[in-house]
Amino acid sequence: MLGSARANLDDLKAALPKELAEMLQGNASNSREEELLHIMSLALPYIKAGSQAPQFTKATTKAEEEKLAYASHPYADLYHQIEREGTLFLLKSWLKKLTQANKVCLPHQIPSILSSGHKNKELIFYVQQAIGKRGKWLAQQDSRWRKMITPLEESWEFGSFSIRQQAFQSFLTISPQLAIDKYTAAASSLSAKERAWFFERITPYFSAEHLPLIESALKDRSKVVQHHATISWTKIPGTSSYEFIKETCQKIFEKDSQGLNAISPKILIHPIDLPPELIKQLGIDEESLDNSFTNQEYQIFQFIWHIPPALLSQQLDAKPIGILKTLAKDKSLQKYIPALIQAIINYADNEWAMAYFELADKPPKGVKDLLAHGQAMLEILSPSQLKQLYLNNKISWLKDHELDTLNKITEPWDHYFSDSVLLRLKTKYMHSGVYYALQGSMVQLAEWISPEVLPNLKKYLPPHDERKESWRQAMGKLFRHIELTQKINTTNP
Amino acid sequence: MLTEQQVLSLAPDASSIKAGQKLALSSKWSRLERSDRAIWGEIKGSGKNPYQTRIDLKDMAFKCTCPSRKFPCKHGLALLLVYAKEVGKFETTEEPEWVSSWLDQRGQRAEKKQQKEVKQADPTAQAKRKAKREEKILDGLQELRQWTQDAVRNGLAQLPAQNPAYFERMAARMVDAQASGMAARIRGLQQINYQESGWQLQAMEKLSEIWTLSTAYPSLENLPQPVQEEVKTLIGWTTKKEEVLAKEGLQDKWQILGMEEYEDGRITVQKYWIKGKESGKRCFMLQFLVPGQMRSLTLLPGTEVEGSLSFYHHTLLSRAELKEGIMTLPITKLEGFRTIDHLQAELTKVLAQQPWQHHIPCVMEGILPIWEEEKFLLLDAHKAVMEIQCSDEDRWQIMAVSGGHPITLAGISSFNTFRPFGIMVNGRYQYFNHATIS
Numbered sequence: 001m002l003g004s005a006r007a008n009l010d011d012l013k014a015a016l017p018k019e020l021a022e023m024l025q026g027n028a029s030n031s032r033e034e035e036l037l038h039i040m041s042l043a044l045p046y047i048k049a050g051s052q053a054p055q056f057t058k059a060t061t062k063a064e065e066e067k068l069a070y071a072s073h074p075y076a077d078l079y080h081q082i083e084r085e086g087t088l089f090l091l092k093s094w095l096k097k098l099t100q101a102n103k104v105c106l107p108h109q110i111p112s113i114l115s116s117g118h119k120n121k122e123l124i125f126y127v128q129q130a131i132g133k134r135g136k137w138l139a140q141q142d143s144r145w146r147k148m149i150t151p152l153e154e155s156w157e158f159g160s161f162s163i164r165q166q167a168f169q170s171f172l173t174i175s176p177q178l179a180i181d182k183y184t185a186a187a188s189s190l191s192a193k194e195r196a197w198f199f200e201r202i203t204p205y206f207s208a209e210h211l212p213l214i215e216s217a218l219k220d221r222s223k224v225v226q227h228h229a230t231i232s233w234t235k236i237p238g239t240s241s242y243e244f245i246k247e248t249c250q251k252i253f254e255k256d257s258q259g260l261n262a263i264s265p266k267i268l269i270h271p272i273d274l275p276p277e278l279i280k281q282l283g284i285d286e287e288s289l290d291n292s293f294t295n296q297e298y299q300i301f302q303f304i305w306h307i308p309p310a311l312l313s314q315q316l317d318a319k320p321i322g323i324l325k326t327l328a329k330d331k332s333l334q335k336y337i338p339a340l341i342q343a344i345i346n347y348a349d350n351e352w353a354m355a356y357f358e359l360a361d362k363p364p365k366g367v368k369d370l371l372a373h374g375q376a377m378l379e380i381l382s383p384s385q386l387k388q389l390y391l392n393n394k395i396s397w398l399k400d401h402e403l404d405t406l407n408k409i410t411e412p413w414d415h416y417f418s419d420s421v422l423l424r425l426k427t428k429y430m431h432s433g434v435y436y437a438l439q440g441s442m443v444q445l446a447e448w449i450s451p452e453v454l455p456n457l458k459k460y461l462p463p464h465d466e467r468k469e470s471w472r473q474a475m476g477k478l479f480r481h482i483e484l485t486q487k488i489n490t491t492n493p
Numbered sequence: 494m495l496t497e498q499q500v501l502s503l504a505p506d507a508s509s510i511k512a513g514q515k516l517a518l519s520s521k522w523s524r525l526e527r528s529d530r531a532i533w534g535e536i537k538g539s540g541k542n543p544y545q546t547r548i549d550l551k552d553m554a555f556k557c558t559c560p561s562r563k564f565p566c567k568h569g570l571a572l573l574l575v576y577a578k579e580v581g582k583f584e585t586t587e588e589p590e591w592v593s594s595w596l597d598q599r600g601q602r603a604e605k606k607q608q609k610e611v612k613q614a615d616p617t618a619q620a621k622r623k624a625k626r627e628e629k630i631l632d633g634l635q636e637l638r639q640w641t642q643d644a645v646r647n648g649l650a651q652l653p654a655q656n657p658a659y660f661e662r663m664a665a666r667m668v669d670a671q672a673s674g675m676a677a678r679i680r681g682l683q684q685i686n687y688q689e690s691g692w693q694l695q696a697m698e699k700l701s702e703i704w705t706l707s708t709a710y711p712s713l714e715n716l717p718q719p720v721q722e723e724v725k726t727l728i729g730w731t732t733k734k735e736e737v738l739a740k741e742g743l744q745d746k747w748q749i750l751g752m753e754e755y756e757d758g759r760i761t762v763q764k765y766w767i768k769g770k771e772s773g774k775r776c777f778m779l780q781f782l783v784p785g786q787m788r789s790l791t792l793l794p795g796t797e798v799e800g801s802l803s804f805y806h807h808t809l810l811s812r813a814e815l816k817e818g819i820m821t822l823p824i825t826k827l828e829g830f831r832t833i834d835h836l837q838a839e840l841t842k843v844l845a846q847q848p849w850q851h852h853i854p855c856v857m858e859g860i861l862p863i864w865e866e867e868k869f870l871l872l873d874a875h876k877a878v879m880e881i882q883c884s885d886e887d888r889w890q891i892m893a894v895s896g897g898h899p900i901t902l903a904g905i906s907s908f909n910t911f912r913p914f915g916i917m918v919n920g921r922y923q924y925f926n927h928a929t930i931s
Contacts, residue, residue: 033643037704045845049841053873063896107918111886111890134896135893141892
């Protein structure tokens, strides 16, 4: 290291094995440097060749024998194409079909599938099934993946919030009642933020038997929990709270003697003082903050906001559209429509939501902010209702959200509907181009579009003499995804 | 047969892969035929007539009548993909004129090229040039020996602090002396990572190699014949490919275990590591690509070429050229060492003859990969371990395929590290499909 002058060559030579020493004797060196280089040229390969590999004495582990069958090769090969596209819904569909068939992925696919699960929480449930015993063994060896295969109970008990979120999603997938039980048992130890997140997810599954949980949640310190609990509390038929609200409804709303289906139907709203316990329970402000409402009217406005709209149609024995139109026609009652719209959203009443779109198609004068709620209303509709509205051009005023809307039609589309959608999108985007963000939304449609469109790609492309590259690319990508979706659906796992 | 993965590795870019895969359905082709040396097909394109696509299976050469400038074009790729997936769809028949004439022309061109290149230059002038070069090399090597001694005299501790010009000047001197092989070794000394632990041993190894070669060359006649030739090559003498091809070849099923790619100035060097299935002979083939040049399509990692190879030198590990080879087939069986001891014994043999060779292509059978305390190890039946060097992605692939059970890995190995190229999975060689950048 410090130069040949300081190297002790005699010691070095003395340490050499006999064979090397003999070889060196034949070489007359002119300098210390030459001699050192000679020694090293012989000694280094000699040391290397004589080295012994270290021993490993610890016990090794191996994966348990796989009981489930492996994916078929054609189905497994599909995974590689899906992986190249990197689209979440394709991955999810592939994993879902594999696990539904009680099969596991091929061993060499495990690392990639584990990484996908690590990146996308919503895949975890399926990833856990798809990787089989070998995957679980492999995941144990990496800290990122280990979390994914921790037993659900353990994750729920000891995990961080994000781990518990994953576990909770899995509970919900297994059974909503299981998730409700887990929440009930753990609620007192959860933070407000955690309670809000978990409670919101179980709300849609509440029935009369969950009333004690809902009533205790009404007193929760989290506003979000309170809000969801109030909605649940007021919408479960047969409960005392529901009956109480129903009785109040009967006192407030009345249809006139001619009935709503008569030529000039009318709704009467009786200004009454709401029962104090109801005011308290629904969190109603007693004094009006709006000049157009008296205090009693304002309380009723808030009452409408907080009750299931179905109660209204029941009380007035009329269809939602009839009620909405009647309210819209009457200048003194129009002001209640925003509360009713909010109630439709709160209680996700899709019959009322359809009525909303019918009203919004030809918006009556004087109703404030009617069209501002279109997006929220879309969330409520069922796929077939959305399809119907789309085909009948009832939601064309939501054109900026067209792809989002289409992505909510989450059931297989028939050929006619698929064709209509693609032609409409072509008219809309071919000339303006498809922005990158929109391309992502467009590709998602492949999950539902009928594969019958596949032979007709040209129909949706620009004429030969027009380039329209962005549209061409978007369609190419969309069709690749439709093809892959079809392959997933038709290949035997 | 070829696998889809192997065919796709020939694609010039990602878009060709997608386009090729789209056309890789037998139903899209109006004609699919084959002979013992080629496959061909017709597919409808945007023109009036269908495109005629043909592939020379011997050399994996492509030709298509489509206007694409990509090579191979999407039709070529697609045809080969269909062949890989649905060979039964190809009807064995006589070659049509557009196929046979192309194949014949290719054969004639190759022959002419060979004849032209082996044409002897004026022997007197050649000998004169050779003697002059010899003199220049000897002068250069003498300076190099002095430079090496100076480095040792100053101590290895001085090397990390040396200015790049210190190495570059000597490397340039070697280029002037027409000993470019030594220039590369000097640059190798410069490229050591002097921040890394163990650099001292690496530096000493490189210095002693430079010393060994620069002292061996002036007394070549004292060395065994095969080593004499190799030392000349390592110094910088080149051997024409034609001369190598003129030598007797060794017939075998040559297994292309893997490929490494590295840049040498503007040139991309591809090094294919090969092992003879029957003979066990280890060798490598080099391919030099200038920017824009298409790669030769003969050698596909993960395949076997049945044919004969000619070797540059008769050493244990030599560069080789494909003298003649027929259709490539995927590797279905690999045989190799079962213990690290056996591997090291083979390395020792190579090292004894060629002390400058640090790696050999090899196969390790029945070994267990283990991931232990952030180290990836190869464990043999005698509980000996060796470090495996590879990407995280490859490591998990290997572990997943193993599942804690013994596996067969192919790669290149030194005495203490093994770099895997691929793994046997249910009788299929799964090549990791990315070149290791050395």
